Amino acid sequence: MSSLFSQQDQHCSFQRIAIIGMGLIGGSMGMALRQGNMATEVVGCDRNEESLALALTTQAAHRVEKEIARAVEGADLIILATPVRTYPKILDAMKKHLEPGAIVTDVGSTKSWVVQELESMLGEKNPFVGGHPMAGSEKKGIEGADRYLLENAVYVLTPSERTDRNALKKVEKMVQSLGARTLELSPEEHDTMVAMVSHLPHMVAVALVDTLGEVTKTQPEVTMLAAGGFRDTTRIAAGDPQMWFDIACTNRKHLVEKIEHFQRLLTQLKDEIIACGPSSSNVKNEGLSQSPQEPLKGRLHRARELRLTIPGKAKGLLPGIHEVVVTVPDRPGMIGHIARLLGDEEVNIADIEILRVREGHGGTIRVGFYKEEEAEKALQILSQDGIIVKRW
Ligand SMILES: NC(=O)C1=CN([C@@H]2O[C@H](COP(=O)(O)OP(=O)(O)OC[C@H]3O[C@@H](n4cnc5c(N)ncnc54)[C@H](O)[C@@H]3O)[C@@H](O)[C@H]2O)C=CC1
Ligand SMILES: O=C(O)C(=O)Cc1ccc(O)cc1
Known part of the structure; x- marks a missing residue:
């Protein structure tokens, strides 16, 4: 079951x-x-x-x-x-x-x-x-x-x-x-790791929102243009100020280290952006450099590769869950039907989340499994039943 x-x-x-x-x-x-x-x-x-x-x-x-x-x-x-x-x-x-x-x-x-x-x-x-x-x-x-x-x-x-x-x-x-x-x-290992994956991102989000705040003084309409990217990278800045003040005060040493590391990388990134301007010698026929050796491009490639290895919806630091996304019609009992199909074949669902619902049309559901083989088997079982499903 x-x-x-x-x-x-x-x-x-x-x-x-x-x-x-x-x-x-x-x-x-x-x-x-x-x-x-x-x-x-x-x-x-x-x-x-x-x-x-x-x-x-x-x-x-x-x-x-x-x-x-x-x-x-x-x-x-x-x-x-x-x-x-x-x-x-x-x-x-x-x-x-x-x-x-x-x-x-x-x-x-x-x-x-x-x-x-x-x-x-x-x-x-x-x-x-x-x-x-x-x-x-x-x-x-x-x-x-x-x-x-x-x-x-x-x-x-x-x-x-x-x-x-x-x-x-x-x-x-x-x-x-x-x-x-x-x-x-150990407490020390914990603090240095969370400074990287939780406390630094929070402070970066705070600085981004602060920057937006300053820019809105001269361009009030800029907030209207804030699309997914800005929203995704700054969601956490809405967290409780008292809680984050306490976190910063009690993990100050590691947080300051990570902020300094980040500042060094941000300065390098800035220099690479300056070097890749349209007037630089990198400009080819298409107007953009094609060489992956070019520092900015190399950094963008590396960041993309690394980011893609981080599990999509996993909670926490460990390798996460293997996922499929199912598109279902708006019909009663669809989630139960999917769970039954998988259960009959002894495929255990580790996690399930409704991503989007459109009343009268249907929606998308993310289903997570502990093992890669289970996600692959689920893909097979559900598609054989005529359900639209893909790996995520
Ligand atoms: N918010 C998050 O996503 C996470 C928070 N934490 C940690 O969990 C702890 C709690 O955080 P949240 O649940 O987010 O905070 P919260 O603000 O939702 O809840 C804290 C509760 O403690 C009560 N409280 C505060 N001081 C009190 C006192 N002196 N005596 C009695 N009650 C008091 C408040 O009234 C509130 O209901 C914090 O130490 C935080 O660092 C850990 C993991 C995730
Ligand atoms: O909102 C999020 O994505 C978080 O990462 C929440 C969070 C806040 C503080 C923690 O110590 C752990 C998790």
Whole structure:
């Protein structure tokens, strides 16, 4: 039988999981944990009462508490899901109320500072396991939360020399119950890598939007021309300023290194653009240089090749999912029909996403598989049934 869901361990591993910060990530994890079977009780805690009310109606928690002390009472796992620089104050508020041996973990975007601070604040009584799901969005708050946000995402765990191995195993099991894939890195390795793939892109997006802002002062209509490229490269700049301020402050060293690296490449790129002007000696009959040796062209080729190797819709750092795109007519039960066709041939769907829908006409659906062979088999099965399908 084809399954849209990853295998979940059916055993409750925790009595009570307390989540501090019922926002985008905390809310999404709460939904998956409550609706899964990882804990007998999930307690949601937030300083915002509206978020707590929504946590209950969206089943992101069994019970909600505004007071941190009350939320952690009797909990055997505490998940911190607030901006990272709030952690020390939150720890202060919970420390006296933690059960001995209760595990504390977090979802923060930076790790060296976090692991060091929390390990030294918690001492020997409570193990700490640093974590970071490599999925999310520019949305803020539980309004943007999604029960399947972390499905198929890479979830980094960052044990240190002090990490209790038993606690690490339990957190790993909780993460896998969300349908995410765990990857162990040291806090330092994590911070240098995310500086490259997450924090630098964010700051570049911010600088691009800032540049647009300055240009609009003299050319207000320029924003109307911002098509897919500008939108794609700047979507993340709409993320929460408080969260990104905290990220920049706590991963400053690696972020500054990556910005300097980027500045060097941008200067080289600028020089190559200057050198390829129409008056340069490279101009051939067609008006453009054809030689791939030409520096700018070489760089554009290399970037294209490298970008094409990055999986299209994978969440996170690991090699992703093998995909097909199916064009379906607007007929009831089409998704079920596709899932059944594949399930009958034991092809497991890892991920499915509706890309576009046109009411009355139909739409396109992306279907992902863990293995290349499964994507190829799906292509065969679906096209034999007369369905329009192609690899993506
Ligand atoms: N947004 C994203 O895509 C991702 C974020 N993260 C990390 O997850 C953490 C949470 O981020 P989001 O869920 O995006 O933020 P969010 O803004 O959606 O949620 C944070 C929640 O924490 C609450 N909160 C803040 N300070 C609090 C305090 N002192 N006491 C109680 N509640 C408090 C807020 O009211 C809010 O509901 C951050 O550390 C961030 O770095 C990790 C992966 C992805
Ligand atoms: O919106 C996106 O594409 C993101 O990449 C979201 C995101 C933001 C912060 C993180 O630490 C991890 C993921």
